[in-house]
Ligand SMILES: Nc1ncnc2c1ncn2[C@@H]1O[C@H](COP(=O)(O)OP(=O)(O)O)[C@@H](O)[C@H]1O
């Protein structure tokens with residue numbers, strides 16, 4: 001009989017709700033806390049999976065009265081308690097739907113709280129008048145009858161009423177609403193203008209103590225600003241940067257130390273995970289979880305466990321995601337991004353820093369679909385796939401794991417070629433393998449499992465592991481600011 005492994009302490013595809021487990025970004029947290037203290041609205045932005053939702057959730061936890069995060073950031077301040085709710089946006093959402101969700105979520109959250117503390121006085125329970133919004137939600141479109149101004153009027157008057165009730169109940173002194181995943185809203189919706197109207201109406205009503213946290217991916221600020229430039233006056237923006245090595249290690253250590261029974265993670269393994277994370281918090285969770293699943297000694301996660309975990313991830317969880325990126329980008333982007341993974345760093349250190357000089361020598365004169373190598377590199381940077389480091393001498397992948405994935409896919413094709421017995425020099429095999437990889441992506445028949453036998457697959461994995469010997473952490477990459485802001 002086999003005993004099932006307990007659930008791992010890593011949070012794969014879960015927000016970080018625990019303020020003790022949250023890897024600190026002191027500067028950004030302080031900025032947000034200060035603004036929320038002044039009841040200013042904030043816009044959190046950054047790349048996908050950098051931790052925007054988790055940051056908003058942490059801030060709201062603090063606003064609801066949990067002081068853990070403040071203490072960990074050495075902030076000593078008495079915050080009034082806020083009734084908080086977070087609503088994610090969806091593709092089909094109309095403005096009515098967003099307003100409806102805000103009120104429904106607040107109502108549910110607050111009434112649940114009253115019940116939990118056995119509050120008996122009925123008059124303090126919230127019951128919004130959702131009639132008009134309900135109609136908008138049911139027809140799915142905001143008919144002209146319910147203009148954004150009408151919806152803003154209803155939302156603000158209901159919010160102002162609610163504020164009065166919750167203050168009278170003595171439990172909360174304000175309301176905070178997080179509107180997350182703004183990118184999902186249809187581009188036809190002028191959300192910035194709607195929010196500005198709400199803000200102005202609340203000010204006119206004298207409804208202080210209501211603030212918003214907005215969150216969206218890099219580029220959202222531009223989009224909102226274009227909708228209504230005065231939106232910038234009513235919010236303060238905060239960019240969520242990539243995490244430092246120590247913060248990424250904290251995620252791993254915290255999981256190991258708080259698990260029962262606690263386990264250690266070998267330093268070399270931790271370094272490897274950090275070097276593959278590219279500063280993103282979801283990678284230590286993902287790779288930590290993968291290592292956890294194959295751990296032999298329950299008190300120690302070894303370097304080897306982690307390497308096996310990485311192989312497993314590249315053949316399962318991340319496979320579809322990376323394959324669809326390769327399918328979706330343009331022909332010339334795809335060709336160059338796979339080609340540059342052919343660069344092998346002598347000291348086998350991750351992340352691989354690909355010298356611009358090498359790229360120039362190898363592909364510099366080549367035009368693909370009439371595009372120069374330089375313009376394709378720019379397009380890859382703009383798409384967020386690669387970054388230039390600060391000295392501007394090297395490129396690194398924005399997700400180092402993506403580079404490892406492409407390398408693995410090519411190594412498999414190399415193995416197929418080698419086993420066909422073709423007597424070719426290694427450089428030629430590498431080029432053919434890359435060509436085969438591109439053809440398979442193009443024809444849609446790419447299946448990472450190729451026709452390899454068990455033995456051949458083992459050989460591929462061995463080679464992949466050999467290419468990962470050392471790891472280091474670096475933050476000297478240039479952030480792709482120029483498409484974040486104006
Ligand atoms: N500061 C942090 N410390 C630990 N884990 C984090 C932190 N921020 C985010 N995470 C984890 O990273 C993943 C992505 O976070 P999420 O908040 O969903 O990012 P985003 O909203 O930017 O897409 C989640 O699994 C979450 O648990």
Ligand SMILES: [Mg+2]
Nearest residue numbers: 052053180181
């Ligand atoms: Mg999110």
